[in-house]
Amino acid sequence: MTSQLGSAAVLLALMTCAIGAPLGFFAGASRSAAGLQWTRRMSLAFALFMILANLIMEYALITRDFSVSYVASVGSLATPLHITIVSLWSSLEGSILFWGLVLGLFTASVTLLQRRGHEDYLAYTLGTLFVIGLFFSFLIAGPANPFRPTPAPIPTDGPGPNPLLQNHILMIIHPPMLYLGYVGMSVPFAMAVAALLRGQLGASWLRPLRNWLLVPTSFLTLGIMLGGWWSYEVLGWGGYWAWDPVENASFLPWLTAIAALHSAVVQQRRGTLKAWTVILVMVTFLLTILGTFLTRSGVVNSVHSFTQSPIGPLFLAFLGFCLVATIILLSWRIDTLVSEPSEDAVVAREGAFLLNNLLLVTFTFTVLVGTIFPIIAEAVRGVKVSVGEPYFNRMAVPICLGLLALIGIGPALPWGRADKRALQRALVWPLPAAIVGVILALLAGARSWSVLLTAFLAGYALWVTLDQALRPARLRAKKGESAGQAIVQTFARAPRRTGAYLVHLGVIITFVAIAISSSYKENLEATMAPGQSASVAGYDLTFTQLNVERQPHLTAEKATIQIVHKGKDKGTLEPRFNHYPTQREPIGTPAVRTTLTHDLYLTVMNVGADGRIGLRAIVTPAVVWVWLGVLIMVAGTVVCLIPPKSAPTPKTARTAEATT
Amino acid sequence: MNRKVLIVGALIVTPLLIFLALSFGKDPRAIDSPLVGKPAPDFALQGLDGEMVRLADLRGRPVVINFWATWCQPCIAEHPVLRAGAKQYEGSVEFLGVIYQDEPENIQAFIDRRGAWGPSLVDEAGTVAIAYGVYGAPETFFIDRNGVIERKVTGALHPNELASLLNGMLSSG
Numbered sequence: 001m002t003s004q005l006g007s008a009a010v011l012l013a014l015m016t017c018a019i020g021a022p023l024g025f026f027a028g029a030s031r032s033a034a035g036l037q038w039t040r041r042m043s044l045a046f047a048l049f050m051i052l053a054n055l056i057m058e059y060a061l062i063t064r065d066f067s068v069s070y071v072a073s074v075g076s077l078a079t080p081l082h083i084t085i086v087s088l089w090s091s092l093e094g095s096i097l098f099w100g101l102v103l104g105l106f107t108a109s110v111t112l113l114q115r116r117g118h119e120d121y122l123a124y125t126l127g128t129l130f131v132i133g134l135f136f137s138f139l140i141a142g143p144a145n146p147f148r149p150t151p152a153p154i155p156t157d158g159p160g161p162n163p164l165l166q167n168h169i170l171m172i173i174h175p176p177m178l179y180l181g182y183v184g185m186s187v188p189f190a191m192a193v194a195a196l197l198r199g200q201l202g203a204s205w206l207r208p209l210r211n212w213l214l215v216p217t218s219f220l221t222l223g224i225m226l227g228g229w230w231s232y233e234v235l236g237w238g239g240y241w242a243w244d245p246v247e248n249a250s251f252l253p254w255l256t257a258i259a260a261l262h263s264a265v266v267q268q269r270r271g272t273l274k275a276w277t278v279i280l281v282m283v284t285f286l287l288t289i290l291g292t293f294l295t296r297s298g299v300v301n302s303v304h305s306f307t308q309s310p311i312g313p314l315f316l317a318f319l320g321f322c323l324v325a326t327i328i329l330l331s332w333r334i335d336t337l338v339s340e341p342s343e344d345a346v347v348a349r350e351g352a353f354l355l356n357n358l359l360l361v362t363f364t365f366t367v368l369v370g371t372i373f374p375i376i377a378e379a380v381r382g383v384k385v386s387v388g389e390p391y392f393n394r395m396a397v398p399i400c401l402g403l404l405a406l407i408g409i410g411p412a413l414p415w416g417r418a419d420k421r422a423l424q425r426a427l428v429w430p431l432p433a434a435i436v437g438v439i440l441a442l443l444a445g446a447r448s449w450s451v452l453l454t455a456f457l458a459g460y461a462l463w464v465t466l467d468q469a470l471r472p473a474r475l476r477a478k479k480g481e482s483a484g485q486a487i488v489q490t491f492a493r494a495p496r497r498t499g500a501y502l503v504h505l506g507v508i509i510t511f512v513a514i515a516i517s518s519s520y521k522e523n524l525e526a527t528m529a530p531g532q533s534a535s536v537a538g539y540d541l542t543f544t545q546l547n548v549e550r551q552p553h554l555t556a557e558k559a560t561i562q563i564v565h566k567g568k569d570k571g572t573l574e575p576r577f578n579h580y581p582t583q584r585e586p587i588g589t590p591a592v593r594t595t596l597t598h599d600l601y602l603t604v605m606n607v608g609a610d611g612r613i614g615l616r617a618i619v620t621p622a623v624v625w626v627w628l629g630v631l632i633m634v635a636g637t638v639v640c641l642i643p644p645k646s647a648p649t650p651k652t653a654r655t656a657e658a659t660t
Numbered sequence: 661m662n663r664k665v666l667i668v669g670a671l672i673v674t675p676l677l678i679f680l681a682l683s684f685g686k687d688p689r690a691i692d693s694p695l696v697g698k699p700a701p702d703f704a705l706q707g708l709d710g711e712m713v714r715l716a717d718l719r720g721r722p723v724v725i726n727f728w729a730t731w732c733q734p735c736i737a738e739h740p741v742l743r744a745g746a747k748q749y750e751g752s753v754e755f756l757g758v759i760y761q762d763e764p765e766n767i768q769a770f771i772d773r774r775g776a777w778g779p780s781l782v783d784e785a786g787t788v789a790i791a792y793g794v795y796g797a798p799e800t801f802f803i804d805r806n807g808v809i810e811r812k813v814t815g816a817l818h819p820n821e822l823a824s825l826l827n828g829m830l831s832s833g
Contacts, residue, residue, distance in 0.1 A: 072740060151744050155774060159736035293680070320677050327669030331662045372676075375683040579731065 002065050006056040006147035013049035013100065014137035016042045017130045024127020028120060028197060036123045043111045043126050046133055050104030057088060057097060057146060067154050070094055070146035076160030083161060086172045089179070090161035092296065092311070093146035098176075100136050102183040107133065110187060114208060121205055124194035125187075132186050135318050144311050170230040178223030178250060182288045184216025185253055188260075189285030192278045196329050199336030201267075201274050210264045211641060213281060217257045218637035224250050225630035236588040236603045238521075238618045240626065243392040248371040249291025252364055256284040259360035266353045269415060272339040276357070279334075282326050287364075289319050294371070348418045352410030359402050366395045401453060404511050407504050408434075408461035411468045433463030446519075454515040461508050469501035492645040499639030506636055510629030516622040524617040525605070537619035539600055540564040544572070546611055555579045556589075557607050559615070563593065563600065575615075577604040599623045694793070696812055700725075700803045701791040705758070707779035708768055713756060716807070722829040723754045723803040724822075727794045729762035730770045734816035735798040739774055745822045746777035753826055758783050760797045804829055 020042035027035025060068040061084050064075050074087045074094065089095040107129045114122055140146070191209045195201040201209075227247065228240035241247060260280035263273045293315040370391055412426045437459020441452055472494065476486035491498045524536035528543040535541065542562040549556040557577040563570040573591035588603040598621045605614035695701075700723075704714040715723065726742060728735035746755040755778035759767050767780050783789055792801060802811040802825055811825060 073737060150740075153775070155740065157773060159739070316677070316680055319680070323673045323677065327666060327673060330669065331666035334662050334665055372679065376679050 002056060002060045003068050003147045003149040006053055006060070006068070007141065007145065009049050009053035009056060010097075010100075010137060010141045010145070010147065013046055013053065013104070014134065014141050016046040016049060017134040017137050020046065021127055021130035021134055024123050024125075024130055028123035028127060028194070031120055033119070036119055039123055039126045040111045042130070043107045046130070047104035047108035050101045053140070053147075054088065054097060054101040057094065058085060061085065061087060064158075066156070066158055067150050068146070069148040069150045072150045072155055072158050074161045075158040077157050079160045082172070087161040089175045093140075093144045095175070095179075096136065096144045096311075097140050097146050099179060099183055100133075100140050102176075102179050103129070103133055103136055103186060106184055106187050110190075110212075118205060118208065121191065121194040121198055124197045125190040128190035128193045129186060132190070139311055139314065143314060168230060168234050170226050170233065174223060174226035174230055177219050177226055181216045181218075181220025181223050182250070182253070182292065184212075184219060185257065185285045185288045187216070188213040188281045192281040193329065195278060195337070196333040199333055201278065201337050203268060206264060206268060206277075209281070210261065210268075213257060213260060213264070213284075214637050214640055217254065217261065218634050220250065220254050220257065221630060221637065222634050224254060225627060225634075229627055232623070233592060234589065236590045238590070238601050238603070238616075238620070240623070243367075243370070245371050246291075246295045248367050249287075249294050252291060252367055252371075253284045253287040255360050255364045255367070256280050256287060259357045259364075260284060262353055262356050262360075266350055270350060272350075274337040274339055275334045278337060279330065280357075282330070286319070286322055286326060287368075289315070289322055293319050348413040348423065349410060349415045352406055352413055356403065356406050356410065359399055359406070363396070363399045366399070367392065370395075397450060400511060400514075401450075401457060404454065404457040404461055404508065407507060408457060408464050411501075411504070412464045430460045430463040430467070434460035437462070446516075448519055451515050451519050454512060458508050458512045461504070465501050465504045465508065469498060469505075472497075491639075495642040495644055496640045499636045499642070502636030502639055503633045504636075506629045506632030506634075508629075509625055509632060513622045513625035513629055517620050517626065520621050522619040525614065526617075527608075527612055527614050529610075529612045534615070534617070536617050537598075538566050539617070539619065541602070541615070541617060543613060543615065546607070546613065557604070559604050559607075559613050561591075561602055561615070565600075573600070573602050575602040575604045577607050577613075594624050596624060597621060695801075695809045698809060699807050700801065700809045701788070702807075703788045703791065705781035705783055705788060707781050708764055708771070709779065711779065713779055713781055715756075715803075718754045719807050720805055721752065721754055722805060722810075722826065723756060724826075725756045725758060725792070725801045725803065726798060727758045727760040727789060727792070727800070728798045729760045730766040731762060738798060738816040739777070741817050741819050741822060743775060743777040744819065745817075745826070748823075749826055749830075752830060754778070756781060758788055760789055760794060761786070802826075802829060804832075 020039055023035060023042060024039040026032070027039050057068075057070065059065075060071050061075055062081070064071065064077060064084075066072045066075065070091070070093050074091045075084065079087070087094065089098045107126065110122075110125060110129065188209055191205070191212060195205060195209070224247070227250070231242070232238070232240040257280075260277055263277045263280060266273045267277050293312070296311060296315060408430065409427065412430060414422065414426065418426075434456045437455040437457075438452055440459075441455035446452055446455065470487070470490075473483075473486040473490040476489055477483055481489065522537040524534055524541075526534040528534060530543055530545055533540055533542040540563075542564075544560045544562050547558045547560070549558055555578070558574050559577070561573050561575065563573055570593065573593055575591040576589040578589055588605060590601055590603045592602075593600040598619055601618040601620065603616045603618075605616050607613050700715060702714070702716045704712055706712055715725075724742075724745070726738075728738075730736070742755060742757075745753075749755075757776075757778050757780045759780055759782055764780075764782055771780065781788075792799075798814075798816060800813045800817055801809055802813070804810045810829060813821065813825075
C-alpha cells in the first residue's frame, strides 16, 4: 500500500513537471499572464507532491515497512529512530528522492519569493526548473524507484544503513547541506537561461540572480567543510581533505560559483562581463550534474561512490543534454547580452576581479583535469592510473597564494581609472601589516618559505580587509556618531559590503590555518603495552587499558589513553579500533582533543594478540581555525543576503522578499 | 549565432562526453582475476546442514559461488538479491555460499533470521578462498555449465547485474 502511494506521489510530481515545463516556456515566449499564473501553481504542486513522496518514505522507514524495497535495503529493527529518519539519504535511491524534495522546495521558493516583478523572466526560470525536475522525477519514478515493492517473501528485518553513516552526528547534517548546495545551483542556472532567452540581463534581474546564487553557495561551503570535518573526526588518517573525486566534485561548482559572484560585482558596478557571469553560473550547474554523475555512476574510484548503478547512463544522457542545450543557447543568444559601454579602460580594481576570475577558473580546470584524468587515461591507453594528492597540492598552493594576494590587493585598489600616486599609496599602506605577519610567523618558529609567504600575504590582506570593512564607520565617526552607532549603521546600510569582507576574513583565516596545519604536524608512532608511556609535542600519553566492546555487526577495541599536557592532567581519550562490517580491513576511529591552538589526534593502528597496541598520535596546530574560518565565510554570505536598511519605502518590502 | 562560443563549447563538450561514455562498464575497482576463462578449482565442502557439496558434481548447470560473512555489510545488502536470484533460477542455476572468515554459529543465526538462498559451506582452513584468490568479501564467481569461470564480481551484486549475467550464461549453450 505504502509502495503504491509513494509511487503515485512521484508520478504526480512527474506529471506536474511534464506540464509545467512546456507551459513555462510558452508563457515566457507569449508573455501570457495566465500562463505564468498556471506555471506558478504547477511549481507549488510539484513541491507538494515531492514533500508528500518524501513523507511517505519517512513513514515507511519509521514504521519499518519492509515491503518497500528501499526500507528493506537500508532499514533495520535495531536502528535508532534518528538514524532511521536520516537513512532517507543513506543510499542511492533514497538520496535521489531527497534530491527531488530539495528541488521541489527550491522551485516553490522561487515562486513564493519572487512574487512581484520579473514576470517575463520568471516563466522561463520555472520552465527550466521543471525540465530539471522532469529528469529527477523520472529517475525516482522509474530506474531508481525507492518505492518498488519488495519481492516476496518480505523479510522481517533488514541490514540497516551504512554504519559509517551511523557513527557521527556530522554525517547526519553533511549530506543535506551538500544537497541544498548542489540542487540549489539549479535556480541561478534557470535564471541565467531566462536571461538568455529574454536576451537581457539588467541590474534588476542580476540582484535576485546573485542572491539565488549566494544561497546554494553558502550551503555548499558549509557542506564541504562538514565533509572535511567528518573525515577528520571519523576516518582516522588525521587529515581533512584528500582530493578524493567526490570531494573534488563538490569543490568544482563551488569554485565557479565564487567566480560568478565576483564577476557579478563587476557587472553591477560597471555593466561589463554580463556574458561571462552567465557562462560561469551555467557552468556551475553543469559541474554539479557532472559531479553527481561521477559519484553516482561508479566511473571513478572513491570511498563515496556507488558501484555499478543503473542510473549512470541516464545521468550521462542528462549531462549531455544539459551541455548541448547550454552551448546551443549560449551561442544563439549570448550576443544579446551586450555590455554597457564603459568610458574608461579596465584598470585597478576591475583588473583584480578579472585576475580573481582567471585564477578561480584555472583552479577549476586543474581540479577537473585531475579528477577525470584517470578516466581519460583508461580510455586512451587502457591503463588504470590515479592522480594523487601531490598533483593537486602542487597546483593548488600557488593558486591559493595568488587568491590570498588578491584578497589583499583587490579591495585596496580604487574602482575605475586611478592616478599613479593614489595607487601607490593604497598599495604601500598595508605593507607594515604584512611584515608584522612575517615577524609573527618567524617568532612562532615558521621557517618554510610557503608559510612565511602565506603570513606575509595574510597580514597584508587582513589589514586591507579590516580597513575597508570599517572605512565607512570611520567616516561616520568623524561626522560625530559614536563608535558603536557608526559600526551598526555601516552594517545596516551596506550588509552586502560588510558580508563580503566577513567572507574575506574567513578565507584569510582558513588559508592561514591550512598552511600551518599542513606544514607543522608532529607525529608519533609507538607500540605500547598497558602501562607504558610515550611523549610527543609536550604531551605524555599513557596507555592504561584495552576494552573490547561487542555490538551487532561490529566489534570495537577501545584503548584508554591518559593525557598529560605540559605537566597538567587533561583526562583520557579513547581511540577505538573497529572491525567494521563495510570495510575489508578493520579501521580505527580516532579520538581528538581540540584546543584553540592545536589538536591532539589519537588513532589505534593495530591491536596485537598480546594486548599491545600500535598507537599513532598526531599533534596538528590550528586545525580548529580551518572550521572556524569556514564558519565565518558562511556567516558572511548570510550577512550578504540581509536586505539593506534604507529610507523606509515600499521598496524595502520588495527587496526583503527578493532576498530571503 | 556566435560561432566562437559554439566551436569552443563543442571542442570542450564533445571529448568530455565521449570519454565519460567510454568509461562505462569499466569498474574502477575491478581487478581482473587471472582465473576468469580457466576451469574453476574444484572443492568438496560440508554445508552447515552437514551435507557435502562437491563442485564437480554440479557440472551441467551454471554455478554461482558467493564468498560472504556476517561481518560484511555489502554481503548483508546483497543477501536479498541472492535470495531473489536463487528463487528465480531454482532448478536451472546452483547457488553456493562459502563462508569467508566467519564463525558457523554467526552464519546459522543470520540464516535463521533472514533465510538462506543456498548451502552455506564451511571453509574452515580457508583453502577454497585461497584457491579462488579471494581477497575480501563479498566476491562472487560465475561458473558456466562446463565448469569454467566466466566472471568474477567484487562487491555487492546488483539485481540487474545478476539477472543479465545468469541469462547470458543460460542462453549461451
